[in-house]
Ligand SMILES: *[C@@H]1O[C@H](CO)[C@@H](O)[C@H](O)[C@H]1NC(C)=O
Ligand SMILES: *[C@@H]1O[C@H](CO)[C@@H](O)[C@H](O)[C@H]1NC(C)=O
Ligand SMILES: *[C@@H]1O[C@H](CO)[C@@H](O)[C@H](O)[C@H]1NC(C)=O
Ligand SMILES: *[C@@H]1O[C@H](CO)[C@@H](O)[C@H](O)[C@H]1NC(C)=O
Ligand SMILES: *[C@@H]1O[C@H](CO)[C@@H](O)[C@H](O)[C@H]1NC(C)=O
């Protein structure tokens with residue numbers, strides 16, 4: 001097993017992480033979760049507009065299991081939040097005259113931090129709910145402070161709620177990144193090729209994102225487990241064995257270390273912790289710890305609901321393919337929007353998974369001027385040139401549900417045609433995918449041409465125009481920029497944290 005990683009593979013070159021930060025071990029009963037001021041969990045938090053949301057949409061409600069020990073501790077403390085604040089004030093007022101045991105200082109400060117977090121979240125929930133119900137975008141727009149931001153109502157479920165939630169995230173959200181673990185498998189990830197988002201997210205979280213990161217774990221809303229499943233596969237997996245035990249073992253060990261060393265994991269059984277993986281085997285690796293699998297926020301490209309992906313707590317991560325670390329220049333300078341797109345639909349890719357065989361069976365190598373479906377694109381033809389000359393880009397699942405084609409199609413302003421089963425689309429809790437893509441049932445593949453021809457010129461024009469608005473949410477910037485893909489991922493995590501039902505006392 002290699003211990004160091006080559007420079008080209010890391011997003012930020014080498015850096016030193018220090019481990020073994022000594023944390024004051026806190027007594028369990030200084031923590032408790034109690035009802036929020038606004039009992040958000042009992043009200044529905046929808047980003048949908050008036051039309052009923054599609055099935056997988058999101059009245060996010062999560063209950064958090066708390067261990068017996070903590071429930072007992074809650075009874076022991078038995079103080080209201082106001083009581084605790086008073087206690088802190090009384091303590092502060094009297095520091096000069098009274099000597100109070102150091103322990104109670106720590107306990108009170110931590111309790112105070114927890115109350116502040118709880119109140120902050122309650123305020124955020126209230127303001128988002130208010131924005132959601134007023135549905136008045138204009139009162140939000142002037143807060144955005146982003147000159148090139150053009151809100152387009154059509155692409156969001158509820159633009160007002162989304163903007164407010166985003167602003168609240170910027171204002172409050174704090175992530176603690178565990179320092180445990182060594183390079184290359186932790187604190188690093190791939191920064192090019194198909195799984196690039198793993199490395200770019202870890203890198204942004206560790207080296208950028210100052211606004212969202214806290215070095216004080218007591219002030220955090222969520223805790224990040226910064227390991228890379230791609231690097232686990234590279235360094236721990238024995239090729240061709242299909243034995244994923246070493247990956248699960250690594251994950252199990254990581255959780256064991258942080259849950260023994262810090263009080264945070266046990267406090268919520270990991271519900272306010274998250275991992276992120278784009279590798280197909282991300283869900284398998286997460287099986288290393290049952291609580292991580294069942295309770296934590298798993299941010300995954302392989303967001304297959306038939307394989308345990310739970311949209312109420314897990315986050316669907318877009319797959320972005322960066323050759324050599326960059327987007328193809330062809331996708332950066334598109335032809336003018338009125339330029340003609342001679343092909344109706346395009347696909348080129350390998351024969352993987354359950355859906356592509358059906359697509360190939362009906363459409364591969366057909367002498368059709370409008371539908372271009374290749375298993376392997378002939379060497380003299382250019383993939384991205386096809387994309388920008390096609391009206392629709394077919395995005396069938398391969399070995400796993402996600403496909404980098406979806407993001408490439410968005411960049412190419414080629415309306416994505418989603419051909420998948422059990423796939424939860426990225427950011428679908430805030431974005432209306434139907435406003436900028438087409439979903440075709442796998443059983444309709446034989447009729448694909450008919451289905452696409454039936455899209456009217458007017459509808460196509462709107463879909464294409466909306467792609468231009470949604471693009472910014474799928475762009476990887478270094479450093480990250482507001483509303484880009486890094487922030488959208490973070491927002492998805494923020495939303496799940498907001499919807500975590502905190503323990504009623
Ligand atoms: C402590 O000080 C704060 C602010 O100065 C004040 O509001 C509060 O009433 C004081 N509490 C006590 C118990 O004296
Ligand atoms: C929307 O908000 C703006 C600014 O706050 C206000 O002037 C306008 O009257 C509101 N419109 C509606 C329909 O509530
Ligand atoms: C990964 O998990 C899925 C779903 O549980 C399973 O079908 C697949 O066989 C696993 N892959 C490997 C290599 O174990
Ligand atoms: C959390 O729970 C596990 C399993 O019950 C235990 O081994 C560990 O010591 C606990 N962690 C802390 C910080 O108490
Ligand atoms: C995790 O979820 C599975 C299936 O829902 C359930 O059988 C199992 O008991 C859960 N495990 C824990 C530790 O909650």
Ligand SMILES: *[C@@H]1O[C@H](CO)[C@@H](O)[C@H](O)[C@H]1NC(C)=O
Pocket residue numbers: 304305306307353354397398399400401421422
């Ligand atoms: C999603 O999961 C189901 C159940 O394991 C599996 O049959 C299907 O092939 C998966 N989809 C993809 C595209 O991998």
